[in-house]
Amino acid sequence: MMRVRRDESGLAMVVVLLVTLVLVSLSLVVVQLASHSTTSSSYDQRRLQAVHAAETGINEYLTVLPTTYGPGLCADGLLDPGPISTSPLLEYTLDVELRDGGTTVGCAGYDGRTVDTAIITSTATAGTATANSTAVTRVLREEVTLTPIDGDEMNQVIYATNSVDISGNVDINGSATENDADIYVAGDFAVNNYANVEGSVYAKGNVSLGPACYAGSIYADGNVESNGGSYVNYICNGNTQKPGAVVWDNGYTYTVPADEGGIWARGNITLGNNAYSYGWCTSPGAISVNHCSGFNPTNTNGFPANCPNHLAPGPNQDLNACGINRTPPLVETLPFPSLTYSAADWTADGYAVHNYTTCAAGQSALVAYLTGVNPVPAYGGTPAWTAAEMTGKNVLRITSTPTTPVCAVTLSGISGTLPNDLAVIVDGSFETGDSGGGVQITNSGAETHTFYVIRPPNGTPAINPTPGWNPRTGDASTANCDVTASSATQNGSLAKKDQKYTSKTDMSTINFFSYTPCAIYAFNQNKSGSGQYIAGDTVFIKNSFTLNFNKSDVPGVVPIGYEAAPVYVQELRATP
Numbered sequence: 241m242m243r244v245r246r247d248e249s250g251l252a253m254v255v256v257l258l259v260t261l262v263l264v265s266l267s268l269v270v271v272q273l274a275s276h277s278t279t280s281s282s283y284d285q286r287r288l289q290a291v292h293a294a295e296t297g298i299n300e301y302l303t304v305l306p307t308t309y310g311p312g313l314c315a316d317g318l319l320d321p322g323p324i325s326t327s328p329l330l331e332y333t334l335d336v337e338l339r340d341g342g343t344t345v346g347c348a349g350y351d352g353r354t355v356d357t358a359i360i361t362s363t364a365t366a367g368t369a370t371a372n373s374t375a376v377t378r379v380l381r382e383e384v385t386l387t388p389i390d391g392d393e394m395n396q397v398i399y400a401t402n403s404v405d406i407s408g409n410v411d412i413n414g415s416a417t418e419n420d421a422d423i424y425v426a427g428d429f430a431v432n433n434y435a436n437v438e439g440s441v442y443a444k445g446n447v448s449l450g451p452a453c454y455a456g457s458i459y460a461d462g463n464v465e466s467n468g469g470s471y472v473n474y475i476c477n478g479n480t481q482k483p484g485a486v487v488w489d490n491g492y493t494y495t496v497p498a499d500e501g502g503i504w505a506r507g508n509i510t511l512g513n514n515a516y517s518y519g520w521c522t523s524p525g526a527i528s529v530n531h532c533s534g535f536n537p538t539n540t541n542g543f544p545a546n547c548p549n550h551l552a553p554g555p556n557q558d559l560n561a562c563g564i565n566r567t568p569p570l571v572e573t574l575p576f577p578s579l580t581y582s583a584a585d586w587t588a589d590g591y592a593v594h595n596y597t598t599c600a601a602g603q604s605a606l607v608a609y610l611t612g613v614n615p616v617p618a619y620g621g622t623p624a625w626t627a628a629e630m631t632g633k634n635v636l637r638i639t640s641t642p643t644t645p646v647c648a649v650t651l652s653g654i655s656g657t658l659p660n661d662l663a664v665i666v667d668g669s670f671e672t673g674d675s676g677g678g679v680q681i682t683n684s685g686a687e688t689h690t691f692y693v694i695r696p697p698n699g700t701p702a703i704n705p706t707p708g709w710n711p712r713t714g715d716a717s718t719a720n721c722d723v724t725a726s727s728a729t730q731n732g733s734l735a736k737k738d739q740k741y742t743s744k745t746d747m748s749t750i751n752f753f754s755y756t757p758c759a760i761y762a763f764n765q766n767k768s769g770s771g772q773y774i775a776g777d778t779v780f781i782k783n784s785f786t787l788n789f790n791k792s793d794v795p796g797v798v799p800i801g802y803e804a805a806p807v808y809v810q811e812l813r814a815t816p
Contacts, residue, residue, distance in 0.1 A: 603649050654679055
């Protein structure tokens with residue numbers, strides 16, 4: 241029998257090779273897992289970066305909304321601002337869909353109209369696609385409702401680009417609960433006889449306080465002066481105490497205004513005898529305070545014998561009694577409020593628009609509406625107003641053309657009622673009273689109605705005042721108010737775009753809004769009730785005048801931006 245010989249030489253090598261193969265395989269698996277983990281981690285990082293970039297795009301858009309209106313909502317630099325970073329690449333682009341009452345108005349061809357909704361889609365990319373990496377894209381969408389924001393220039397009881405001149409027993413009252421009858425002027429402010437102002441004065445020029453009471457404070461880029469009889473942060477009229485002002489009672493109690501109260505001037509402050517600032521006087525220049533003038537809010541040391549019924553100016557009665565030598569900030573420059581006329585803005589607010597190309601026709605329709613006497617035109621036909629229009633909201637648009645001279649609408653010697661809101665929008669001037677007698681317009685119904693008198697800047701010719709312009713002469717490229725300064729007086733001729741209310745014009749029961757790029761004059765026992773006066777030139781008020789602040793809701797006022805309220809946020813898709 242043969243014996244099989246077993247030779248085991250080389251077996252160890254085989255075993256070593258098998259073990260090595262297993263180890264190499266395991267190593268490859270580990271390397272592959274590590275590579276996958278690294279790739280996954282890098283992807284996750286880029287994914288998060290893309291999401292954050294998309295959020296940044298939406299947030300950046302929402303941030304600029306309060307100061308952006310019109311075509312700026314679709315500005316290229318806002319929608320595609322360029323990369324956030326280039327290494328690694330991180331960028332976003334926006335697509336914005338705007339809506340007006342349910343009608344979609346995308347950025348392509350957007351005409352700048354007021355909108356109420358924005359749908360913002362932000363597409364963000366993180367990284368660059370290469371052989372070894374993948375660019376990651378994320379898309380977020382947010383819908384917001386938009387509420388227009390008016391500029392501060394529409395929050396004043398009086399706005400003037402040139403000057404404000406007040407004299408003769410004038411009351412400018414705040415609303416029922418606040419001292420908010422603020423006055424802004426891009427030039428000088430002056431009171432020449434008694435006035436009571438339940439608000440603050442903001443002047444880019446000088447301020448002459450005059451014999452007057454100011455419930456608010458005085459802010460001026462120029463000098464502030466008073467020859468006496470001026471009271472700042474103090475209420476002279478009525479018994480109702482309102483925030484931020486001093487009100488005397490039998491116990492001589494008072495409230496101290498906030499740190500910004502008193503008189504702030506970047507020029508000098510000069511207070512004559514019996515001129516008081518119930519707050520600090522702040523100026524980098526000279527602060528001249530005569531005896532019994534000025535008030536240190538920290539002082540409560542009784543009353544000097546020679547100044548009965550007034551708070552002491554301070555224990556030393558020196559120039560520092562109420563003075564702080566420092567430079568206050570500049571008074572904010574408020575541009576002339578932009579109020580462009582568009583019939584669509586008014587019809588959208590429920591007004592019926594009536595167009596007239598002659599002054600006589602427009603004036604006749606206005607008298608008919610106010611008096612309720614609706615004449616049939618001399619040539620026959622239907623009356624000027626239907627029964628529904630006689631009680632509805634109406635616009636009388638009186639235009640001028642190159643062949644039709646700018647006209648002057650005049651109301652005098654009438655007594656009428658205002659059954660609803662009414663706007664007279666005329667390219668020419670508007671005047672009440674004068675030689676034809678007084679005008680009385682009484683509110684009809686429980687709701688207070690508004691009478692708008694507007695000379696639109698986009699009328700014919702267009703007039704767009706800016707701070708510092710000369711409305712009387714203009715320049716080679718700017719239309720002007722077409723009248724010399726010497727004739728713009730109480731008894732002089734009006735500019736073609738001025739507005740004047742004289743001879744006992746009584747609108748004390750209605751809300752009255754007066755707006756013109758030129759001047760506004762109010763004389764002789766006028767009672768404007770509630771409302772606002774906004775002029776591109778001078779506001780001149782004289783002789784027994786009363787105006788109560790009430791901010792008007794005016795169709796066509798161009799907002800400065802929008803307030804946004806979120807509706808929803810969603811992620812649309814992920815790539816890859």
